[in-house]
Amino acid sequence: MARAADFAYFDHDDPIAMAHRGGAAYGPNVGLENTLGAFRRAVAMGYRYLETDVHATADGELVAFHDSRLDRVTTGRGAVAELPYAVVREARINGTDAVPLLTELLEEFPDARLNIDIKAWAALEPTVEVIRAHDAVERVCIGSFSERRVRAARRALGPRLATAAGQVGTGVLRYAPGLVSRWLHTPAPVLQIPVLHRLRGREIRLVTPGLLAAAHRLGKQVHVWFHPWSDESAEEMNRLLDLGVDGIVTDHIATLRDVLAERGHPLAAG
Template identity: 60%
Template sequence: MRAADHPYFDNDGPIALAHRGGSFYAPNIGRENTIAAFAEAVSLGYRYLETDVHATADGRLVAFHDDRLERVTDGRGAIASLPYAEVDRARTVGGDAIPLLDDVLDAFPETRFNIDCKAPGAVAPLLDAVARHNAYDRVCLASFSAKRLTQLRAGGGTRLATSAGPRGVVALRFTPHLVSRLLHSGAPVLQIPVTHELRGRALRTFTEGLLGRAHALGKQVHIWTIDDPAEMHRLLDLGVDGLVTDRIDVLADVLAERGHPLTPPT
């Protein structure tokens, strides 16, 4: 699939993605992946939000990054081993509940989501949620697991946009003769960091050559997670298609400087 063939990627200018709603934006600190954090990003004009999903022990799909509750809430335990009723009692430092993905999609019907499937148990509920909301045109599904990506593509079919998994990215960057594998993955976008940890070594993942090969295949390239304005400008100057950031205020200013201001809702 080429990015131009999927409505998710239809955007005027670079795609700005608010990482977990914008974790380092002052009003969102300690409130990542909550309705309140997403609302802050949308109020700044963000049309694309990044989030993560886990499934509870009884199969409810929640927007949450960690597999455990402790880091950002007053709850305890692994989400996969807890019933939703217990997860729902946890609160962030701002008093926010952990939202269901259903509630997130309902709350922001005009917003597009990059959704990272964090656990095997989340695959089926995620596909069900996308189908239930008929959200095929406004989601892109991602995972660090090649197996989960394969399952998501098999379950979602050609209507569903997915990102290239780590194996595809490494193949495209370091072994050009394996490009055809990525081409046949169906992924219209590479979502990568500037560097990639491989066998204990920090290797430079993003290069101009990689960008050129991806664009030749009709793929977009989104870089995560970029919070420094100079680095934002450098990557945009090179022609990357999207940036994922925790500093949603900084990226908004950078895009405005470059003639692509975000448009807050009226």
């Protein structure tokens, strides 16, 4: 059974504060998600855990980018997987910032730990290659909405790699105890789950004292993230920390910084 304490990635005394796409709702970062500038501002604020996503271009370059297409947040158009990197690198996020490579994040922030969501199968092999090239296995945690991709990354990179469970099947947690048990007993040392899930018009609260207790008995951590429609206020963050979550992944990095400081866990601003 994989326990978080066995992985260097989780070697952190305080609750883990993770900047989602660099902290996309923080004033200077609005419109600049997954940019080097956003990550720099998060690191300067004291964040040492950064969340990003990866896609591979048509010629195999690995970019830190959430969407499968450039259209929503950049000046470019088209599917990342169908474009060469020479085209992708000319696109500008919010009209100003280039789409970064994962390599750039690993090189610019050598003291940071990266939570990486592999968004497509085409990005799996390039992700493995980049992590190996930077000897970064102990600096990263791999997650994906495809559990098969997570298992493939674990096989490729070995037992020192931290992986995340919990992104698949969360809507049935309240209805399939057997599935929950198997999910808790995966090799992943951390569960990364949304605070709420919408199912058939209902909002289901996934982060409960029972779930946290079960995960902690098995030595796993529980990190929570927020849908755009869910409450991401200081009050909600405090409620989750009071419940005992081990980490919070947020776009609102200034809010979480202040919450942690008030609770006696100030971030070490650089």
